[in-house]
């Protein structure tokens with residue numbers, strides 16, 4: 403039990419491989435880091451809930467949802483960008499950027515992701531505010547926790563869990579709108595006509611949010627999430643951590659003791675406010691630990707105590723190990739901006755920015771036309787009665803624009819060759835074929851290429867060109883087989 407009045411030191415707790423969860427009753431606090439957390443939480447939740455409802459006009463042939471993962475048609479839409487399955491490298495590039503971005507943030511500002519923007523942190527923070535709203539602040543919640551079950555406690559618990567469930571449902575429910583047209587799916591959802599997978603996904607995400615955010619909370623960070631372990635390996639003596647400056651705070655002692663024995667005690671008045679506000683219930687004065695998500699609320703709490711007792715702020719503060727040593731020796735700390743711009747951070751930033759620029763370049767220069775060719779292997783060729791040789795191919799013409807386009811396929815190289823398709827017939831054989839390809843579609847066509855007698859086997863190219871103002875082209879290598887061989 404996390405008794406707010408009495409914290410049992412770690413060394414006095416019995417050793418065991420299993421530790422029962424101790425509920426955390428963190429106290430309300432205001433300060434600059436708390437306000438920063440509020441701002442980031444509001445932005446994160448707003449982005450998550452509002453994004454599927456943003457519309458984006460792509461014309462009559464494409465969905466008008468700004469961000470949409472269209473699994474049925476295997477497309478990913480993000481505002482003006484449309485990613486096709488064969489362009490998955492864009493998604494892979496974004497995922498790599500996200501990974502390196504986390505390394506970059508960790509290198510620059512330590513575990514800031516965990517403390518401010520991780521979904522587990524954001525939803526846990528939200529649920530802890532619900533706790534305060536329904537049950538009151540730290541001491542009131544502790545008293546209610548200890549109180550025997552009765553009508554009043556049951557009513558409060560039911561009310562609180564209902565609000566948890568409503569938030570969890572809104573969270574799980576919002577996720578499915580990223581995978582289908584949001585207004586349509588919402589109507590189908592409430593009329594019971596949505597696909598079963600929509601209900602199943604909502605149910606699973608509702609329950610995971612309810613359990614992870616409402617009940618497991620800091621246990622997820624401490625025991626389940628691999629990221630704190632990875633981050634711990636990435637931190638070095640130049641990483642910014644929330645640090646208790648023990649050389650300044652120790653020996654700790656109450657105000658009364660300090661007043662009675664001037665010069666005998668450090669700045670820490672042992673008020674436990676830093677522990678009381680901690681969302682993971684740890685004591686930062688015991689040193690860096692995996693349970694510290696570096697949310698900096700203890701800095702706000704301690705700064706307030708320092709102000710009230712007339713001492714300089716920053717007994718708990720963001721600091722690096724190197725700076726801690728320097729400050730202990732009486733030297734001034736390094737400026738935070740200088741700490742951020744160090745070789746490791748710059749290297750991560752260059753790699754991250756390089757991948758981003760490469761993706762932007764590829765996006766800017768990519769064509770919305772694509773041609774793939776598959777040659778019939780069996781038979782490799784057909785000898786015609788006039789001695790000419792015929793090879794058959796399956797061509798796939800891809801139009802990645804949100805409007806129908808007329809496209810022309812032509813043969814490049816291969817002197818004397820002509821082609822036809824099933825609908826044009828051999829009488830209309832020519833070196834080019836035209837097709838209208840529907841918006842955002844791939845059209846398959848069979849093409850028969852005929853070469854004069856005596857033509858050796860050789861490589862040639864199919865060329866696809868859009869016959870619009872863009873004149874986009876794509877060229878694909880192919881081979882013709884003849885009895886003459888190579």
Ligand code: SF4
Pocket residue numbers: 646651669670671672673674675676677687703704707717718
């Ligand atoms: S809030 Fe500051 S003064 Fe109070 S116990 Fe924590 S470190 Fe010491």
Ligand code: SF4
Pocket residue numbers: 644676679680681682683684685686693694695696697698699700701
């Ligand atoms: S010790 Fe301080 S920074 Fe770490 S989780 Fe607790 S309140 Fe946040």
